Amino acid sequence: MTTRRALVDRLASVVGPSNVVHRREDLLVYEFDGTIEQSLPDAVVFPGSTEEVAAVVRACNSLGVAVTPRGAGTGLSGGAVPAQRGVVVATGRMRRILEIDPLERLAVAEPGVPNIQLSEAAAEHGLFYAPDPSSQKACTIGGNVAENAGGPHCLALGVTTNHVLGLEIVTADGEVVTLGGRTCETSGYDLRGVFIGSEGTLGIATRIVVRLLPVPAAVVTLLGVFDSVERASATVSAIIAGGMVPAALEMIDRLCLQAAEAGLQCGYPADAGAVLLVELDGVDEVVGPQAALATAACLAHGAREVRTARDPAERELLWKGRKGAIGSLGRLAPNYYILDGVVPRSRLVEVMARVSEVAKEYGLLVANVFHAGDGNLHPLLLFDDREPGARARVLEAGAHIMRACVEAGGALSGEHGIGFEKRAFMPWLYGEADLENMERLRGVFGNGGRFNPCKLLPTGTGCGEMGHNQAAMRAAGPEAYV
Amino acid sequence: MGSEGRHWPLPEDAPAFADLSRCVHCGLCVTACPTYVVTGREAESPRGRLYLARAVSEGRIGLTEAVEAHWDLCLQCRACEAVCPSGVPYGRIMEHVRAQVAAAPAKGRFARRLRRLVLRNLVARPGVLAAAVAPVRWFAGSRTRRLAVKAGLLRLPSMVGRLEKQLPHAPGRPLRAGDALPEVEAASSRAVLFTGCVMGELFGNVHRATARVLARAGIQALAAPGQVCCGALSAHDGDLAFARGLARRNIEALELVGEDPIIVDAAGCGAALKEYEQLLAGDREYAVRARAFAARVRDASEFVAELPMKVPARLGARVTYQDPCHLAHAQRIREAPRRLLAGIDGCTLVETVASDLCCGAAGTYGLLQPAMSAALRARKAAAFHRVRPDAVATANPGCQMQYEAAVREAGLSARVVHVMELLDEAQARAGG
């Protein structure tokens, strides 16, 4: 066992004493992310360069200490929570945009750059970075790469992996490696693709090359107001079946839109059963007729009203509600447990009914936001963590909901990742051999299980708190589902 | 409240659990926070500061100096509050947290006590304040200052040097409570001008400009007697008891003059006055009076922008507007001052990046946290350097002082003005 003192000294020798924190009060704020998971690190280190990141990882490896990368800590699967204590490597000092190349339409950034800053910096060239997680003002591009983050506008344009051309990473072994490059096509295995979405278990991205797209000439944003989620869902299916792929297609249910309206005054009618945000973009000639079609589809499926944002300010307001919807739930309860299931669009209504049923069974309030176009649902179970037994109840209800998604032919995560809490569910989708292969792939990047341990894969020991979730999972169904 | 406050030294003013538990640590606020933007560290973010307050509240950690240091670095700019979807009342929480820190019996608090003593004896006593500020005002407009700067005497990284850079160049005569303002012929209505403490001593010119702008719209301004400091500096410092006393005095004094609107040209004071009800929540009688009082309070830009009568204004200048935190974040007023400036004939409004990121002045913060204050000022200087304005307009005295320094740092000769000063000048030029 290394003493904390020795660990801190060693890290300080790499990055300088002011870039290591280790007092309890300073560590406390790194025990959480956007979820309800908690685990206190032994030290947090802020490297300033790729070389420092590599040296930190090697130092931790030689001392046998776990390493957990961290961006802005907005993750929704516990990815940045140091499950086995050890060292959190935070990218807060690596926040430079190194290059914007308007001709090649790409940008090169350090991992700690907040997502939105890429679009802000590219704006003067008429370009933007497409993936726009609702947390984009805060979350980092490094965190986006790790989670293969999506966002409302990923329906037509694709998620992070479709926009990252190349990466420089420090592997779990502490080696500096370049994956991909500055063009869309590379030869050989697509290791860039392997790293994106690996949830910080294979290494730390230290430099990221992203593709930039031209800002669309015309944008129309519609708000369809419905009496029920069913009607809004039927509209979603109709729009997609009509052959149109809107830039974004988002649904918010009653509880959630009420909270958002209360918190953000975004203009959602608080008595609606659901609202649908539809955005169309491209050239004028296409956007106009598409907007007319989408409006007609809303009305045909019982929309009470369809509003069109009249100017960019109004559009922003409508989006502000959607992007702040999750956070606004703090008005209703001190805690929420957010799920991230994916189901085939055609089964959305049926799974939603199951979600309400489970919530009712467990006596929980549930609010919902959906990336409806992708069949990605985010039920949020509201609770108060101070209430004895509440957490266990919520986890169990969550397990039932995830189970329902899997049974409907869906997946365990649309964009938030498997992380800590959902890894117990992996055997529902993958057999032993599959999981073993994933484990081997992880081993290629090094680590011996000490690099962001207890995440993504259900294997690994010493992940104490996992216990309750396994119990929740057993309650929801047999382990070997496939 | 119950046992909620039991881990705090001053339970009756403990941050409410209902307030703290509203934070679901989603993190959406972190990049709005100036100190996070500068440091990239969670403990210097709103979410981090709230988490630490909650941890103390739950008895997980004590009220240590390490925790206090993170809170001390907070500018109380409330940018976090404005973007928080969950409605966490950060400003209120931090005032209560500061009250706890001030009440904590630990050592090393001599400086805090001294600060409180000075504040208590200065801001609430017009005579003492006037005597204290008089030499500063003299120095600000003096030849001695110009000579001293030329000779490099103030280049030392001293407090005096820092202060010198921030002083306005022509502070003008003070305007205090009870002072007479020129009579408006055939005035159609009346408005109370809130005079404040330092504002009235060092920025009498701004008050007069506001009064003239009102006069051109047919409104008689009145520097009603009996009003005192708004109490914001004390409240931010956690001296809630003292702030409450000032609030009561202001309510009493301004009730005497009737129902007229109370016009405030210092954003920090305006925010404080509008929130008297919250400050006095524990005092049933005054809370009710505070509500009626707050309903009368209007920021000068907010008020003037809504006046039906449009007075012609002309001034050829490139002007950038910088949002005072307590106007944009606390009062949520962003458009009104911009509309007034853009409405001046010949005036080009140029936006800088992050015009609503705190300048680092933040009341007494510049003196207590010089490094962070300077880092934020440097960002403003860089932003000014890029857009090269003729004038920097804002709406709060502390910010004005900080921008004086930032403009100089950027090597520019732009003048720093209050929106009301520029508007007044433009109206005068247009023949009003």
Ligand SMILES: Cc1cc2nc3c(=O)[nH]c(=O)nc-3n(C[C@H](O)[C@H](O)[C@H](O)COP(=O)(O)OP(=O)(O)OC[C@H]3O[C@@H](n4cnc5c(N)ncnc54)[C@H](O)[C@@H]3O)c2cc1C
């Ligand atoms: C209100 C709210 C709304 C959200 N909306 C969306 C949404 O619409 N779409 C979406 O996809 N997500 C969404 N999220 C989830 C979250 O914002 C994303 O997962 C985001 O990508 C996390 O980025 P971060 O910088 O906060 O990473 P963190 O939370 O700090 O870390 C997330 C994971 O990435 C790893 N990591 C961080 N940096 C690096 C690096 N440089 N190299 C390797 N691994 C790294 C960590 O170890 C961890 O496993 C939302 C979250 C919140 C709170």
Ligand code: SF4
């Ligand atoms: S203060 Fe508000 S925005 Fe910030 S983390 Fe808490 S809930 Fe989220």
Ligand code: SF4
């Ligand atoms: S008040 Fe300002 S400095 Fe303090 S936490 Fe909020 S945003 Fe940061």
